[in-house]
Amino acid sequence: MMAAKLIDGKKISNDIKEELKGKVAELKNKGITPTLAVVLVGKDEASKVYVSHKKKACEYIGIHSLSYEMSEETSEIELLNLINELNNKKDVHGILVQLPLPKGIDEQKVIKAIDPSKDVDGFHPESVGALSIGQVGFVSCTPYGIIELLKRSNIDIEGKECVVIGRSNIVGKPMGMLLLRENGTVTICHSRTKDLKEVTKRADILVAAIGKPKFVTKEFVKDGAVVIDVGIHRVDGKLCGDVDFDDVVEHVSAITPVPGGVGPMTIAMLMSNCVQSAERLG
Ligand SMILES: Nc1nc(=O)c2c([nH]1)NC[C@@H]1CN(c3ccc(C(=O)N[C@@H](CCC(=O)O)C(=O)O)cc3)C=[N+]21
Structure with missing residues (x-):
């Protein structure tokens, strides 16, 4: 049962890398x-x-x-x-x-x-602006990777309550814009949010990008929610995320592990942005 709900970022990132190999081969054929x-x-x-x-x-x-x-x-x-x-x-x-x-x-x-035409990280103000008004531009790799994880796991975003904890320029904010673009109903929470648990408990899709190890416990999570863990911390020589995985796993319908969840996707999407750039620039 647990295996079915684990979102395997390692596997999905490998699938993406395989697809990109084909595209690179095509580009190389064109010189x-x-x-x-x-x-x-x-x-x-x-x-x-x-x-x-x-x-x-x-x-x-x-x-x-x-x-x-x-x-x-x-x-x-x-x-x-x-x-x-x-x-x-x-x-x-x-x-x-x-x-x-x-x-x-x-x-x-x-x-x-x-x-901006070479900004494969998607951090340039022009890239960020393009994302927020629905124009073509590079999308920040971590949030872009999370959208791919959800799509490739057949998790619908449209009409869902999506709650993001964290408002950084490279994850929280672009994550909100992307979920909105996919027709989610989006709430972005942060350190000043009142009754944080009440807000996060509304989430069908909860994205944790706080930067504190094992911050999200079961009290933050609605039964059956999808939980995406962006954090990466080394605690007592072991990697863990912003989510207390063992505490929430029995209560969720799907969850990303750390390691092997969002991290490998960030790299896969960087590769995808590079290939896209080569296709555009020639
Ligand atoms: N210009 C810029 N672009 C970035 O994209 C960027 C950056 N600066 N600075 C630092 C953060 C962090 N980041 C990660 C990428 C992959 C993993 C990753 O692959 N993590 C593995 C574990 C790796 C390990 O064992 O430590 C996993 O979660 O499975 C993690 C973190 C990209 N960043």
Whole structure:
């Protein structure tokens, strides 16, 4: 019974990667090699691991990846110059600047410097704006991956009560816009929300993107709800999410595990955005 309700992000992300392999092969037949520039600034250990996962995914699918590793002491100007260079390179289809950036570098300024046509993270104000008014643009990979998880698990969004906990620019807000685009009824909650549990208990689809380990317990969840866990924390050497999985699992109709849920989807959708970019830019 439990296996049936587990949303397997690992499996679904592998399906997507297989589909993308085919698309990359087609592009290569036309003489186009999808290329992603990956920019890593500083020595954040988690960032190094994530970047290596992204490069590995590129390799698997056939996307060419270019690595730019810059020291912790890199200035904002140096980084902006690199981005400008990559913007002008015809054979670069996607630019990813791994976040967080070292102190002293203005992240928003850096994101804004990326050509929106190469903004495969979907973080540029133009990409965010396009999403909110229903125009074509890159969609932030984590929320985009969550929509794919739901669709490929045959979970309808239309008409459903969708509650998102968290209002970050890269997850909560775009998640709300995407669920709205799929005709969900959307509520975005945050640290100032009154009676949070009362609000989250209305959810048919509950997305937890709070950033606190095992925050969501069964008291937050309606019986039979679908629970999507965006969090990733290392507690006592073990990975866990924003949801107390063991506490809620008996009460839900479907749930994403951590690891193996949303995380792998983020990478799959980054790959998808790269391929899309290569198709558009040629
Ligand atoms: N410009 C930028 N774009 C990002 O997309 C971006 C970023 N900066 N900075 C950091 C966050 C975090 N992020 C994750 C991607 C994959 C997993 C992932 O694959 N997680 C595995 C577990 C990996 C592990 O073992 O640690 C899982 O959940 O199964 C997690 C987190 C992308 N981010």
